[in-house]
Amino acid sequence: MKHLLVLLSIVLSCFVFNCKGQSDDKINNISVEEMQLLLKSKDIQLVDVRTPQEFKAGFIGDAVNIDYYSPTFEEEIRKLDKKKPIILYCKSGRRSSNGSEKLEAIGFVKVYNLLGGIDQWKQKGLKVNKK
Template structure:
């Protein structure tokens, strides 16, 4: 059972929760849509290289994601995995076709 299934009680084939090792391998040296959904303050305290900060808790998360390509994979992370799981569900409903969520957040990535 994925984290999304556990949190929301549904299976979502657009969202894949992946380990830190797989996440790192998939984004390394590639031009990907890498989104840090933490607050600006958290982002400034340290982020994954080449990540764009779009705060999930801001009132306009989805409108800020409108500049992203919905047909290209999106890689999401937060501090521990909870916010990025919720962000992934929102992006899925907004029409994004392939979303990768970092299991355990940036805490597991370091």
């Protein structure tokens, strides 16, 4: 009986801690493969948050460049459609993750962040465009 109670308390603890970390966040971290599927949607907005110099060296699909470090970042982001899903990416995922939080805070409905950024995209051997 004691073993059953211990097992039950362990299972319950695991359930509570796993659920605690989950929420209805509007930000979803996605893999390269998941991003490829999302890009097939015509309604998706794709934003590269790297610097203009990084963007010119190579970018994904028909991404628009809105530099996360620019003083006009929030102003430029607000020009996009908050009701349409949006994917942000950067070099490795850090800037886009921070940018995703800002988008959620200003009311974007569905925000995706590419894990590993364009580095992960390139590592998978996928195409990048150049200006």
